[in-house]
Amino acid sequence: MIRGYTAQEVREAEQPLLSAGQPLMLRAARALADRVRERLEAGADEEPDSPEPHRETPVGPRVLVLAGRGSNGGDGLHAAAMLRRDGIAAEAIAASDGVHAEGAAALRDAGGTIHSLAESSADDLRQVIAGAGLVLDAILGIGGRPEIPAALEPLLEAVRAEQVPVIAVDVPSFVDATSGQAAPSALAASETVTFGAVKAGLLLPGAAHLTGTLHPVDLGLGEHLPARPAAERLEDSDLRALWPRPERDATKYSRGVVAVVAGSPRFPGAAVLTCSGAARAGAGMVRCVAPQSVLDLVLQTRPEVVGQPTDTVDLEEIGRTDALVVGSGIGGEDPRARAGLDVLSHDIDHAGEHGKDRDGDGGAGGLERGVIDAGGLAAMTAEHRFGSDVVLTPHRGEAERLADRLGIGTDLPGPELAAALAGATGATVLLKGAVTLIAPGDGGPLRAQDDATSQLATAGTGDVLAGVIGTLLAAGLPGPDAAALGAMLHGRAGRLASRDGLQPLVALDVADHLPAALGAILAGALP
Structure with missing residues (x-):
């Protein structure tokens, strides 16, 4: 490091x-x-x-x-x-x-x-x-x-x-x-x-x-x-030390189950990309919570995904879930956005000093690990509080809009803006950019990952990143580590897919190159 x-x-x-x-x-x-x-x-x-x-x-x-x-x-x-x-x-x-x-x-x-x-x-x-x-x-x-x-x-x-x-x-x-x-x-x-x-x-x-x-x-x-x-x-040696690897007796459940609340009739591809990011990063199981028309598209590309056709987020109905990814390709008014936030957020009237709810079990729905992206960010209000194992993934515009709703100055430099959002929400904040900034929700040092290529500035790559981070959270990594490692692997996969920035890419290319990028880092072969 x-x-x-x-x-x-x-x-x-x-x-x-x-x-x-x-x-x-x-x-x-x-x-x-x-x-x-x-x-x-x-x-x-x-x-x-x-x-x-x-x-x-x-x-x-x-x-x-x-x-x-x-x-x-x-x-x-x-x-x-x-x-x-x-x-x-x-x-x-x-x-x-x-x-x-x-x-x-x-x-x-x-x-x-x-x-x-x-x-x-x-x-x-x-x-x-x-x-x-x-x-x-x-x-x-x-x-x-x-x-x-x-x-x-x-x-x-x-x-x-x-x-x-x-x-x-x-x-x-x-x-x-x-x-x-x-x-x-x-x-x-x-x-x-x-x-x-x-x-x-x-x-x-x-x-x-x-x-x-x-x-x-x-x-x-x-x-x-x-x-x-x-x-x-974080450097390559940190990824090699921290990346979760399946034990000999691993099962799909022990590797971690990610539930993805993403995709809508207007943006169905976001669900494909988020699920692909989660699956290609090594999730034991990926569930997709979306309308049937979206699930049909997801299953055409990712037949291993388990579909859950619903317009809400009910963990008892969905089944075992270790991390929840909410928001890619859905609007802030989508009932799944608010329901997903309610699962992950804490009751601020009863939250303890460490951000737990009254029972110490995390959010109101009993889940304290997840990613909030796009429409999930748009649905957030000043009432929401999270633990540091919830990761917010805004780009600069989304961060400014959220800051405005929370009474934070919108013209702050990136490091200060990310830290202010983390302080106001309790979540770990990953601010996307040429240098990806991670402000831990637990008040730890700011992290700055510079692994990417400008070819990643294209629609849908952030959805892939949300899925990658969801996989790492489901495997049990702390929020700041999951965010930083996710940004590192996502950036390296983008470099690999674009031949180190020489050629254009599309978001699904990034997901498809995740295993090769990971393998190269683990083998010490990728600069």
Whole structure:
């Protein structure tokens, strides 16, 4: 699991080591230089006719540092000096009216040049940038803000125009290291070498798409960091540890039974997609609660689904159910939406401090595990309360409409909006987006999954996701884990179905690729 911390938490964790005289900057610079050398050597292996990166005499500006005046610039300048001593050509552009004194002296002592941005013509800058094989963005570090001075815009545009690969030093410049908010024209890095601890903002919308591949560098801060991070991201190893696998003596009931309340005469396909997501993710049994015309369509595609033709949600009538998925393809006025909410929600006049009802058995219908999507979200009111094993799955528009009904500001940034909805409802909130945000209903750290492709922005893929999460809840996973793992697998299946974003997909493609994506992650074969 990747754990992210606020900028202030990282500063406070560094302080004991700095007070003890530990050379954190030089350690960070050495790790950065090593990563750059690995990158250049990998490029040389791919291009055998190109000059080797290791030379006794550096030739040409193979590495170009964009250096600010603070410690981040110092990291980059010291790394450039180390690269030159390793035989790799490196120089710098001073991106401010001054640079880190010790870092600048080290680079000059190693024979490197520091170009002044203010004193360089546009042609000079283009020539220096065009000759670079790699740019290190060391303008600003964890103290950066999502604002770019006008004087630096031409420099950043020149780097983009020359299409030189960028490595961000600690964090991409002009982003908020805590919130992830980023300036619109900040440089996008192919990778970020981050020091001491991952900054929470690197996992969140805004900065996440600028960060590229994360390379954390351990500087010994671990014991000084808070026990609870500000943000988390599950990795493949977490899925391998958490994913429910059937025991040798498993039955369809022990694997978990998902009841899907979805589909309507207007949107019958939603039931097909939700049931497919649940079935292909490994549910022991999928029940579909829908009108007969919808069930007929579902059974044409998924004959293993057990149909329940009804216009309400009665668990005694439906039969054994471990998790309930409510809302895909139905309207908020559909009686099944309100009935499904009543099954999962708690009596707020009698609920205990942990969100249970008076008998401690969960919702009014005795079920406390489920997913609320689409029409279920539209039917929610301020009267509804849930436990953290109920997962709400809104997209941004649905989240804003729900927030408005609950008296929450609708213009909050995504992380704050998800957390506010979780706090108001008690449920775990999964806010869909390029980076999927999961705010646990139990108040745990925010999770941010960045596994998907933009090809998933098509009708019905959210229905598949609801089914996947329903399967994981039915298998007994806690709501936050089910939501995060569901988002991870859903994103990877989308990448697999679209050939890593190269070709379009439709929602059923995502469901069909769930088993292969899961198998590849479990086998350690899918990046």
